[in-house]
Amino acid sequence: MPIWKPFTQEKVAPCAVKIARGHGAYLEDEAGTQYLDLISSWWVNILGHANEEIADAIASQARRLEQVIFAGFSHEPAEVLCASLEKILPKSLRRFFFSDDGSTSVEVALKLAYQYFFNQGIKDRCTYINLEGAYHGDTLGAMSAAGNRSSYHSTFKSFFFRTYSIKFPDTPDEEKNALSALQDFLENEGLNICALIVEPLIQGAAGMRMYRAEFLEKIVNEVRKYGILVIFDEVMTGFGRTGTMFAMDQTQVLPDFICLSKGLTGGFLPLGLTVSTDAIYEAFYSDDSSKAFIHGHSYTANPISCAAAVKSLEILRRESTQLDIKRIAKVHSRNLESLPRAQNKRALGTIAAFEVESAAFAQEITSRLLSQGLIIRPLGNTIYFIPPYCIDSGDLERAYSQVAARLNFA
Template identity: 50%
Template sequence: MTLSYDDLRALDARHVWHPFTQAGTARPAILALGARGATIFAADGREYLDMVSSWWVNLHGHAHPAIVQAVADQTGRLEQVIFADFTHEPAARLAHRVCKRLPGDLNRVFYSDDGSTAVEVALKLAHQYWRNQGQHRSTYIAFEGGYHGDTAGAMSAGHSSGYFSAWKDMLFPVQTVPFPETWDGDTGVEDKEQAALDAIDMVFATNPDRVSAVIIEPLIQGASGMRMCRPEFLRMLEAKVRDAGSLLILDEVMTGFGRTGDIFACAKAGITPDLICLSKGLTGGFLPLSMTVARDGIFEAFLGQDLSRAFLHGHSYTANPIGCAAGLASLDLLEGPACQERIKAIEAIHRSRLDGLKSLPNVAHARLTGTVAALDVIGGGKGYEAGIGPKMKAAFLERGLLLRPLGNVLYLLPPYCITDAELGRAWDAVDEVLRQLVK
């Protein structure tokens, strides 16, 4: 039976609970019929240029034929197998290829389902790593504004982001320190970095031999407003963690796979974490899949003859073969010269257009890292609940652009397939909307 557009909208309204949405006030969801490249096709005949990579996951554009073919081929061979007793070619090859691109001895991949679970795995690994060595370390250090996902441990690490007040009684305590956010022309960045490092020193000093790990989103804090820090700060942070004898966790769920201009933010900063969390772009936006990658020494601390030393954690769809096949095809595209040139071109266009908006009176803190461009819009409130955010989102949808401001923060994070003309059209709309807001 073929359902009409109105029938499908009615079914959605009756049964579907959408994420990060107040159903009492939200507009009806847009019914997507399909997508290709950077464009989403809606049932009402409209087209939307996807400037947020569909929640930051879609690296190469929708329905890329190379990934479509890889998924189809794998579906016909092996769609799922229990990963506790079996392995398979896509999982082994994908782990090998990702580890080859990571620095140092990050060689041990634990698969899970999404960014939240990748972080949850990292936090649990850090805790048990110390326990397996006869140490009880229960203190974690995170950064103000950090967001690490929506499972209990990830929420605890991201409690200062402001998203989780409804569940504060469920969270374990985490020490937070300032995040030295910076932007173009920021003359106070070194003072902010020093304040953050001093705060970290204080936590280590008051919790000797108790800090399990420090967790940070490297170079860009995503959900809290695309807040950016310098590579220099990450190098100083790594040195502090090493001196204190603790562990460093990098949450590269969003920043991984080229978003910062390098394949991983840790490579761009020249640091090697003990644990790194990867998801979002891992499969090119086709299927949910994540990795927590550990250094060899972390893995070795779980070896022994006693099951209690093992990491007793898992997911039903761990290392799903179809997802791993999509990941391999996505890596093929990412590592190709055409994609690398597009990443550079996107960054260059972002830079040019950001510079052209800095003179507007309602624009502040313009910033850019790789393919992620952001600015603060002054007037209409500040923070995630700022009233200016929904107004901008509606204005962009009217112009055929999918942009989801984070409160008063406007950002562009396009798929790598975006053409110069499409990206120019998006920036033209940003320019137009911002100038109208001034009036």
């Protein structure tokens, strides 16, 4: 097959499973074998596969208006989507800039942050602060923002712009040390920094690494003293994943930008959004056209993607879906503790994770579990569940038993 797969060493990769259809939390291959999708197909599919209401919304939008240039034109699905998001976002986040996916939503935030200062005559705020181990996407700016210690992107580090990485803290003592190192750095460099970018409460690709809201609050409050902007990358954590609509809802701080994608369309279509404040917007609002944000993508705010997102948000806000999110959190806490040979067991909302002794072992057992009908894709030696919210509790419990049996057996 001439298809080149993402994140794959083609030489050693097993043959890809060819999926023919999906339904709820299940995917089915061409031979009719069913697989329970415990990773929501790269964390996007929050409401299950082939959700009929979203499929209908897409079909009806496709028949009415499939695409229109978004400069100089607008359309109802985009406007309804922003109005729906305004209801669930903090009041200050009310300027919506569309893009295509998580990486581009991050690129937009990084560029807006820099140009916010540039438009005010401040041109030397070129450095960004991140949290060690961050992942913000695979485009050059998003890779740079994650810092040159990211294990994913070291090949490209000669291209990266300057960043300072806050050391990831695992204990209160490490939090103190990381904060004091940040304070020292800011004393010298604070006025050269453009923005802090973080995945709030949980770093996804780093291995579902969780950290305390109090630490996030402290670093945000610290950088604010130097006028540094704050970007929350909620591409993975948004839309109920962490048990609240957004991870930031569990903190006492607000960002200047939030990046959204993945669950935004219920996992049906690519779409990105960078939402910012009036203060940011006003720095671009001018008689001087050079102050405009000259950035856009061919499919910016595609009407079909927006229609999918509007329907997905409507379903997400229903009481039954909110109860599903709580139900999954309970299944995690009932089952996680009893897993044998699992270390550092942790859960937040619908996400559960633990470590096994090595990446090779994680790979071996998840390959075996795939042949038993479970889709789990480890991150190094981390195994995690991030299922669609419609997953049946019994199915999730059975998956835990299968994983436990496999861990015991190995």
